[in-house]
Amino acid sequence: MKTLTALSIASIIGLTASLAHARDLGPDEALRLRDAGTIQSFEKLNAAALAKHPGSTVTDTELEEKYGKYLYQIELRDPQGQAWDMELDAVSGQVLKDHQDT
Template structure:
């Protein structure tokens, strides 16, 4: 095979690889730039004190229940969310305000045991 054709193929393949790498890097950079470095309120990690207060309020709303999950909320008027399973096995979503007062308490309609 002619060495000039071989060099030409290597150049083309190398160019394609470079473009692909730059494209992937640009996508990652754009995603990070759009994130703005500021986490959403619902991504905020609760302090131990907050977690305890959320659990206490949620269990008062669902007596005898078990808290499955707690998190901060980014919903308007809702500062915290808790998922609670009552003694009968029904799961509830309990929304709390910043003072740990119940805003809403809703039976989880999709209670089939798979968290998908």
């Protein structure tokens, strides 16, 4: 019985870890999702981020799938040299996180 309980707990932990794990999407898959209309265009997502930080420059972007959602992560550098980390819902374009990189 103890073995069965230990296996059940290990399975639950493994399932929880796999559900919480973010999956980075490569360029081919990202373009396929954009072309299918599943996610916003990268230009629109970048524009939404830049609207929050006018005059900034995009330094890095990444698309990932996490918790069944497509998330667009973007790093910016503003005119004062401050770095910003943002996360947008890639489907709606809604800004989910916006904070200074310390």
